[in-house]
Amino acid sequence: MSRWILHVDMNNFYASVECMFNPALKDVPMVVGGDEQARHGIVLSKNEIAKTRYGIQTGEVLWKVRQRCPHILVVQPDMEKYLKISRMAMEIYGEYSDRVESFGLDEAWIDTTHFGKKDSVHVADALREKIRKELGVTASVGVSFNKIFAKLGSDMKKPDATTVLSEENYRNLVWPQPVSSLLFVGRATEKRLSRLGIETIGDLACYEKALLRTSLGKWGEILWSYANGLDCTPVAPKDIHDQIKSIGNSTTTPRDLRCEDDVKLVLYRLADQVAGRLRANGLCGSTICLSVRDCMLHTFERQCRVHYPTQLSGEIALAAFSLFRKNYNWQHPVRSVGIRITDFEENPNVQLDLFGCAYRRDRTIKLETTLDKIRNRFGNQILYRASMMTAPEITDIALHQEYTRTGI
Amino acid sequence: MKQIYVEVLAKHSREGEVEPLFILWEDGRRFCIDRVLDKRRRASLKVGGIGTRYTCVISGKKRYLFYEDDKWFVEGK
Numbered sequence: 001m002s003r004w005i006l007h008v009d010m011n012n013f014y015a016s017v018e019c020m021f022n023p024a025l026k027d028v029p030m031v032v033g034g035d036e037q038a039r040h041g042i043v044l045s046k047n048e049i050a051k052t053r054y055g056i057q058t059g060e061v062l063w064k065v066r067q068r069c070p071h072i073l074v075v076q077p078d079m080e081k082y083l084k085i086s087r088m089a090m091e092i093y094g095e096y097s098d099r100v101e102s103f104g105l106d107e108a109w110i111d112t113t114h115f116g117k118k119d120s121v122h123v124a125d126a127l128r129e130k131i132r133k134e135l136g137v138t139a140s141v142g143v144s145f146n147k148i149f150a151k152l153g154s155d156m157k158k159p160d161a162t163t164v165l166s167e168e169n170y171r172n173l174v175w176p177q178p179v180s181s182l183l184f185v186g187r188a189t190e191k192r193l194s195r196l197g198i199e200t201i202g203d204l205a206c207y208e209k210a211l212l213r214t215s216l217g218k219w220g221e222i223l224w225s226y227a228n229g230l231d232c233t234p235v236a237p238k239d240i241h242d243q244i245k246s247i248g249n250s251t252t253t254p255r256d257l258r259c260e261d262d263v264k265l266v267l268y269r270l271a272d273q274v275a276g277r278l279r280a281n282g283l284c285g286s287t288i289c290l291s292v293r294d295c296m297l298h299t300f301e302r303q304c305r306v307h308y309p310t311q312l313s314g315e316i317a318l319a320a321f322s323l324f325r326k327n328y329n330w331q332h333p334v335r336s337v338g339i340r341i342t343d344f345e346e347n348p349n350v351q352l353d354l355f356g357c358a359y360r361r362d363r364t365i366k367l368e369t370t371l372d373k374i375r376n377r378f379g380n381q382i383l384y385r386a387s388m389m390t391a392p393e394i395t396d397i398a399l400h401q402e403y404t405r406t407g408i
Numbered sequence: 409m410k411q412i413y414v415e416v417l418a419k420h421s422r423e424g425e426v427e428p429l430f431i432l433w434e435d436g437r438r439f440c441i442d443r444v445l446d447k448r449r450r451a452s453l454k455v456g457g458i459g460t461r462y463t464c465v466i467s468g469k470k471r472y473l474f475y476e477d478d479k480w481f482v483e484g485k
């Protein structure tokens with residue numbers, strides 16, 4: 001059965017978002033650019049005027065742009081804004097499919113096989129309208145039966161257009177395009193193909209597959225299948241991009257920490273919180289990261305792997321504390337510390353230790369899970385380690401929670 | 409043309425719905441929102457910005473009121 005896949009590409013993304021927030025920017029040549037102080041500041045994105053009237057391109061160095069267009073307006077990138085709009089776009093895509101795979105902030109594939117061909121095109125048009133009205137930017141959409149052609153389609157008509165590349169028309173529309181317009185064909189591959197006399201996607205598609213393999217290896221074969229519309233990689237399901245990548249807590253204590261005991265107390269407190277959140281998400285992690293900032297505001301981060309994936313506060317605290325002892329020289333008191341866990345596994349199979357440690361671990365897991373339940377019911381402060389009472393001025397603290405997620 | 413940020417009195421329901429009731433103008437005037445005709449996510453193509461756009465009827469006239477993150481604005485001239 002034929003698949004239907006959309007590739008949505010929001011046009012001139014950074015610049016368009018800036019123009020959406022400040023429409024006056026639409027009427028002047030404007031680019032979003034990297035650090036101007038550094039001589040190597042470059043154009044990250046340009047608006048329509050900069051592009052059509054001055055031929056400014058993404059990746060150009062700013063000082064060269066200024067030679068051509070002295071009154072160009074350079075806006076510093078504001079990733080928060082772009083992330084926000086990107087997230088909203090993903091929400092919109094999610095209304096149409098549970099297979100949505102982002103590709104950078106401004107691009108995504110959406111599997112719309114369940115709509116069929118005709119309605120997939122309608123969805124593409126509906127998405128463009130929604131993006132224009134709700135997000136205030138424009139998008140180009142490619143509709144095709146594989147991801148590679150869908151991506152190519154979104155590049156063919158810009159801005160705010162839908163391009164359909166079907167089994168019936170791809171030879172006419174895709175094959176005349178230069179090979180470099182194929183996803184993953186960079187300059188190096190382009191050169192190697194050119195040496196074989198391959199300039200267009202059609203040249204590549206009609207080339208002897210075995211010969212391609214000889215000169216480019218497995219990669220040659222893959223490219224050949226792309227050119228013939230045979231790419232069959234699926235659109236990753238949405239959840240994969242929403243998975244939590246790390247969980248951490250950090251704190252700046254009311255007074256600086258002056259000795260190892262101080263640090264140990266705070267680390268236990270942090271570990272309790274982190275472990276509780278790991279258990280709440282059903283996760284175990286095998287890498288423990290410790291971050292420390294001293295009162296001179298120097299920061300360092302160290303990490304280590306533990307034996308087996310853990311969600312236990314004792315194990316996490318111990319690992320963090322030994323990282324601290326190994327790496328801190330006490331030139332200055334400590335201002336803030338943080339613990340972060342990564343490399344997650346769900347329901348890991350714990351192997352039995354030679355000396356039956358797994359049994360004791362089992363009991364600790366039960367104990368900590370019970371603590372979670374009590375804290376959930378009566379609040380975090382209802383139960384804490386007795387050691388915390390020795391220095392309430394540093395342990396009775398607000399913890400700053402951090403999550404990082406994969407994708408956006 | 410730009411956003412004019414305004415103070416708003418609103419009702420936050422148990423279900424998390426937000427319904428603006430009054431707009432408090434800078435000079436002390438207070439405008440009653442007679443009804444909300446429509447509520448949807450929109451970018452303001454006129455003055456920029458993005459949020460939940462409420463189509464309000466105020467003294468018989470239709471006006472857009474935007475709720476952007478945690479601030480309210482109307483479209484200025």
Ligand SMILES: [Mg+2]
Pocket residue numbers: 009010011012013106107
């Ligand atoms: Mg783009």
